[in-house]
Amino acid sequence: MFKQMFGTPNVHPKSKPFFDHVIGLTNFDGRIWFRNFQITDEEKGGLVEVGPRFCLWPIKVFSGSFCGEVIYENPDYKSPNRYRTEMKMEAANRYKVKAQKTAARLAQEKEIVPKEDELDQIFHTITQDELTG
Secondary structure (H helix, E strand, O other), rough: HHHHHHOOOOOOOOOOOOEEEEEEEEEEOOOEEEEEEEEEEOOOEEEOOOOEEEOOOEEEEEOOOOOOOOEEEEEOOOOOOHHHHHHHEEEEEEEHHHHHHHHHHHHHHHOOOOOOOOOHHHOOOHHHHHHHH
8 A cells, every 4th residue: 555655656757766765654642643764874773754744633444445334433533514613602602601791790780779878968958848848
């Protein structure tokens, strides 16, 4: 499979001279990391990264090319549509919480009745009606 993917056809005009190389595949953090190294010194085991370098994040692995039974399914993967839906729901929930807090504050403000101040009557001006009545 790798020979078909990364191999250069025989006597291809853009092919480079042959060199020894090592392909490194690492499974880390739920991803498959791919690195291609050239062997520079066979006696000391010196390697130089020549590329290509990339990372694969498998979502589903099927038994056939693009169909068949599902062999592996990534439990951590979220489709972009699902991710956007969750972000919109979170924003809606933030709005609902804010509206509930505002409604509770307004209801509490209506319940608060100011006490009558005893000193309000000190500077009360007596009107003509109060004098005759």
